[in-house]
Amino acid sequence: MHGTLDRPMPAAEPARSVDVGLPRFGYWHCFYGILKRELLRFLLQRGRFMSALVRPLVWLFIFAAGFRSVLGVSIIPPYETYVLYEVYVTPGLMAMIQLFGGLQSSLSMVYDREVGSMRILLTSPYPRWFLLTSKLFAGTAISVIQVYVYLAIAWWWEVEPPHIGYIMVLPALILSGLMLGSIGLFLSSLIKQLENFASVMNFVIFPMFFTSSALYPLWRVREASLTLYYVCNFNPFTYCVELIRFTLHAKFDVPTSWDQLVLMFTSMDKGNVFDPLSSDYPGFVAFLVVLLTTAVFLGLSILAYDPSRGLIGRRGGPEGA
Numbered sequence: 186m187h188g189t190l191d192r193p194m195p196a197a198e199p200a201r202s203v204d205v206g207l208p209r210f211g212y213w214h215c216f217y218g219i220l221k222r223e224l225l226r227f228l229l230q231r232g233r234f235m236s237a238l239v240r241p242l243v244w245l246f247i248f249a250a251g252f253r254s255v256l257g258v259s260i261i262p263p264y265e266t267y268v269l270y271e272v273y274v275t276p277g278l279m280a281m282i283q284l285f286g287g288l289q290s291s292l293s294m295v296y297d298r299e300v301g302s303m304r305i306l307l308t309s310p311y312p313r314w315f316l317l318t319s320k321l322f323a324g325t326a327i328s329v330i331q332v333y334v335y336l337a338i339a340w341w342w343e344v345e346p347p348h349i350g351y352i353m354v355l356p357a358l359i360l361s362g363l364m365l366g367s368i369g370l371f372l373s374s375l376i377k378q379l380e381n382f383a384s385v386m387n388f389v390i391f392p393m394f395f396t397s398s399a400l401y402p403l404w405r406v407r408e409a410s411l412t413l414y415y416v417c418n419f420n421p422f423t424y425c426v427e428l429i430r431f432t433l434h435a436k437f438d439v440p441t442s443w444d445q446l447v448l449m450f451t452s453m454d455k456g457n458v459f460d461p462l463s464s465d466y467p468g469f470v471a472f473l474v475v476l477l478t479t480a481v482f483l484g485l486s487i488l489a490y491d492p493s494r495g496l497i498g499r500r501g502g503p504e505g506a
Contacts, residue, residue: 215309219319223324224327238334240278262436263436263468274400276430277398277399279358280429283328283329284390288365290321290327292373328366365422367483371482394422431471437469439466
């Protein structure tokens with residue numbers, strides 16, 4: 186008995202590490218869930234689909250037909266001959282679909298983070314940058330579907346780009362959709378109430394659309410107002426339109442050497458180096474601007490939704506989070 190009491194106690198085994206990580210393929214299932222939910226919402230809300238097509242179709246069928254005899258479009262890149270006004274305006278209307286789609290997706294983000302599914306997801310173990318990026322890709326996928334439906338309808342209106350353009354424009358649509366969605370996502374971080382965000386949309390969508398090259402060539406804008414011309418050049422939506430325009434018509438050229446890349450910037454108009462028409466590679470310049478704008482606003486959105494440093498955290502986060 187005494188021997189038992191005097192026997193030294195065995196040393197405690199080191200605590201085994203418990204794997205509290207996310208399940209395998211968990212990121213994929215999370216992304217798939219967000220994408221599926223957005224697609225189901227899009228399919229069930231048929232009014233949303235129709236409203237996204239009504240605006241560009243009104244411009245195509247009514248305004249373009251009326252402006253055809255008034256606004257002739259001269260030979261400008263990427264066009265090799267005179268084109269009808271409805272041909273010129275089509276890339277701008279495609280970008281308009283994505284503009285409204287990106288802002289509407291962000292509008293749903295304001296609702297979801299307060300009382301919807303994102304309220305729960307934002308408190309899940311998944312990083313917020315992944316959740317926000319998944320939300321952006323889901324909204325972009327829906328806008329791309331809407332754009333291709335519009336292109337199918339515009340084909341019956343004698344808007345017939347090269348067949349290869351329907352494929353080349355897809356990466357441009359994805360990138361421009363991400364850019365416009367990132368802008369809307371950043372704006373959604375500044376707004377807490379749904380009613381306020383609806384008014385912000387009117388102060389963002391219409392200025393971005395009308396102060397761009399979506400409806401009129403930049404050289405015509407310059408003839409009318411030099412100030413408006415510079416505003417159009419600093420509008421990121423202009424570069425979305427030009428990127429879609431050049432890829433849709435299969436005229437997207439890129440510099441193939443470092444010397445050509447340097448010459449691309451040095452040969453621009455010294456008064457405005459961001460003019461997409463002043464370069465030998467206007468489509469590539471538009472691509473760079475859209476890519477940079479996407480990175481900036483996506484980074485700002487991720488920072489704003491960071492609960493420890495962002496704007497959401499300063500306001501206390503979603504209710505109940």
